[in-house]
Amino acid sequence: MTELIGALERDAVEEILNIAIGQAAASLSRMVRDHVALSVPFVEFLSPAVAAERLDGTTGGADSVAVRQHFSSSFSGDILLIFPERRSLDLVRSMLGDSVPMDSLTELEQEALLEVGNVILNACLGSLANQLGLTIQSSLPIYLRGRGARILDTKHPDTELVMFLQVDFSLATKGVQGYLAFVMDIVSARHFAEAVSAYVARVIGG
Amino acid sequence: MTSRTVLLVDDSRVARMMTRSVVEKSCPDWTILEAATGEEALEYVAASVPDFILMDVNMPGMGGLETARLLSERFPAIALSLLTANIQDSVREEAGRLGIGYISKPLKDEELIRFLTGGNGAS
Numbered sequence: 001m002t003e004l005i006g007a008l009e010r011d012a013v014e015e016i017l018n019i020a021i022g023q024a025a026a027s028l029s030r031m032v033r034d035h036v037a038l039s040v041p042f043v044e045f046l047s048p049a050v051a052a053e054r055l056d057g058t059t060g061g062a063d064s065v066a067v068r069q070h071f072s073s074s075f076s077g078d079i080l081l082i083f084p085e086r087r088s089l090d091l092v093r094s095m096l097g098d099s100v101p102m103d104s105l106t107e108l109e110q111e112a113l114l115e116v117g118n119v120i121l122n123a124c125l126g127s128l129a130n131q132l133g134l135t136i137q138s139s140l141p142i143y144l145r146g147r148g149a150r151i152l153d154t155k156h157p158d159t160e161l162v163m164f165l166q167v168d169f170s171l172a173t174k175g176v177q178g179y180l181a182f183v184m185d186i187v188s189a190r191h192f193a194e195a196v197s198a199y200v201a202r203v204i205g206g
Numbered sequence: 207m208t209s210r211t212v213l214l215v216d217d218s219r220v221a222r223m224m225t226r227s228v229v230e231k232s233c234p235d236w237t238i239l240e241a242a243t244g245e246e247a248l249e250y251v252a253a254s255v256p257d258f259i260l261m262d263v264n265m266p267g268m269g270g271l272e273t274a275r276l277l278s279e280r281f282p283a284i285a286l287s288l289l290t291a292n293i294q295d296s297v298r299e300e301a302g303r304l305g306i307g308y309i310s311k312p313l314k315d316e317e318l319i320r321f322l323t324g325g326n327g328a329s
Binding site for chain 2: 023027030031096108111112114115118119121122123125126127129130135136138140
């Protein structure tokens, strides 16, 4: 991380992402009609292998489910919303409430999770774009299930970095935990750092 | 409230279900139609013009912004609003340029009701 950006930019990255994730949490809270407690410990730049291990550690080695969306701007990569599989149905139940019969919940689980991911990831990307003064294009979200390495699915493990954020999407009554991760290669990570530097210069200059 | 027709355009069945549920509660006599793509929406509207359209942005195929642009050009009387998770200023501004509404997901019931009763989306 320190090779990519300086201390001031690192602070700025964390603040920008804090705001973006706050926006995402507000969206989630409205969807599940419940208070969402959030924590963003810090941003880490990890190799894909270490990030996959970290992810597996948080789920006790069990499968996770994830919604993944590709994004592109002056920097590009993938953003993922990940949570342990065993709690995903709780999230869907919280979201759809009583409007859907129990026996339809499982059938709708994948589509519901895709819509949760769509809203949360776009809230995060949108906030990021608005703060940095950029337009970010994003693809349609896709659904994934498996261990950390499959979820992260980096194409170039030797050159890619995972900008890893562990976010506790703790719902007051459900205890559902979620994690947000960005996957960017080194070139994109540098462009991201440049966008952040420009933001810092603008904020300080203004 | 006079009976009207609303077309929900969203590739997510769950998103359509959630929007439908709000419309059904607030406007129980209205007719609700659903389309999963922009292309499908254009076909529906060519056959029968609805009073309101709620349009997702990020969809396979044509996409919501292009579909909204075509619809607002061809059918200016329809009250059309984006209903999208994409909260970027650029999308909001594009809605303004097209002269259509903008409502962000997740949907707030009161915002949708305001659109359906006033014919304008949230700015």
